[in-house]
Amino acid sequence: MRWQNNSRLGVRLEYDDNGCGARRVDEVCLAKPQADDMNDATVMLAAIEGGDRQAAEQLLVLVYSELRRLAASRLAQEAPGQTLQPTALVHEAWLRLVGDQNPSFKDRTHFFRASAEAMRRILIDRARRKKTQRHGGGYQLVHLEDFDLAAPSAADQLLAVNEALDKLAHEHPVQAEVVKLRYFGGLTNEEISEILGISISTVKNYWTFSRAWLLNEIEDE
Amino acid sequence: MKGDSDREVAIFTEALKVPFEEREAFLERMCRGDEKLRHRLEAILRAHDRLGNFLQGSANRRSVD
Numbered sequence: 001m002r003w004q005n006n007s008r009l010g011v012r013l014e015y016d017d018n019g020c021g022a023r024r025v026d027e028v029c030l031a032k033p034q035a036d037d038m039n040d041a042t043v044m045l046a047a048i049e050g051g052d053r054q055a056a057e058q059l060l061v062l063v064y065s066e067l068r069r070l071a072a073s074r075l076a077q078e079a080p081g082q083t084l085q086p087t088a089l090v091h092e093a094w095l096r097l098v099g100d101q102n103p104s105f106k107d108r109t110h111f112f113r114a115s116a117e118a119m120r121r122i123l124i125d126r127a128r129r130k131k132t133q134r135h136g137g138g139y140q141l142v143h144l145e146d147f148d149l150a151a152p153s154a155a156d157q158l159l160a161v162n163e164a165l166d167k168l169a170h171e172h173p174v175q176a177e178v179v180k181l182r183y184f185g186g187l188t189n190e191e192i193s194e195i196l197g198i199s200i201s202t203v204k205n206y207w208t209f210s211r212a213w214l215l216n217e218i219e220d221e
Numbered sequence: 222m223k224g225d226s227d228r229e230v231a232i233f234t235e236a237l238k239v240p241f242e243e244r245e246a247f248l249e250r251m252c253r254g255d256e257k258l259r260h261r262l263e264a265i266l267r268a269h270d271r272l273g274n275f276l277q278g279s280a281n282r283r284s285v286d
Binding site for chain 2: 161171172173174175179183205206208209211212213214215216219220
């Protein structure tokens with residue numbers, strides 16, 4: 001068993017002898033008080049980096065609830081028919097949960113991957129609820145600029161894409177990750193390139209391939 | 222598995238650069254008798270030709286109305 005004091009984070013982590021499984025054992029006094037969630041996120045990110053699988057799940061739960069909360073407050077504030085903007089939500093969650101603590105590149109990677117997965121779950125849950133609530137035919141009023149998701153209904157398409165994406169992940173895991181980060185996480189090609197460690201042109205190629213693969217899969221059924 | 226995936230994506234990406242009328246011959250050459258792969262790639266390429274705005278933007282718009 002070895003110990004590591006992380007003065008920047010103001011926490012102490014305990015590691016197994018194999019270097020994995022870091023977990024927080026206590027907190028030392030921080031110079032400046034921080035929100036609990038912010039500490040939690042930062043500690044989890046450090047633990048994930050140490051190979052702790054449980055911490056990855058914990059981070060996902062934390063990010064999921066933060067994104068849900070932000071989404072609910074957005075939707076409450078604004079007019080009916082308001083949509084969720086993954087890009088804005090994910091970046092706001094980042095600022096709230098990790099923000100100004102000067103995180104490492106790897107922390108960003110773990111965080112944005114968790115966010116894309118959390119956003120995917122939120123959007124899918126909402127689409128499923130919507131589908132259950134819907135009366136009559138599957139068509140709905142849509143605005144002109146949204147025609148790409150208009151027929152027969154955006155919720156249906158979202159669910160179909162989600163299902164096909166699981167199959168894509170089975171055959172082409174990296175390409176599926178690009179879809180998740182971009183379509184559900186709202187990240188840019190540049191951010192995805194950074195997170196996955198591949199060039200921007202490769203991100204674009206994978207995105208094109210995945211869109212065609214998914215459309216073929218969905219229309220094939 | 223990873224090699225298969227890489228190969229499929231690479232052939233697809235290259236096929237898009239080939240003039241349409243040469244695509245079939247290109248696929249035949251690249252797939253080297255792997256009929257299953259060739260048929261799959263043909264289907265994905267056909268889907269590519271009718272992509273339109275499919276999945277453009279992220280999964281936000283009106284998806285939750």
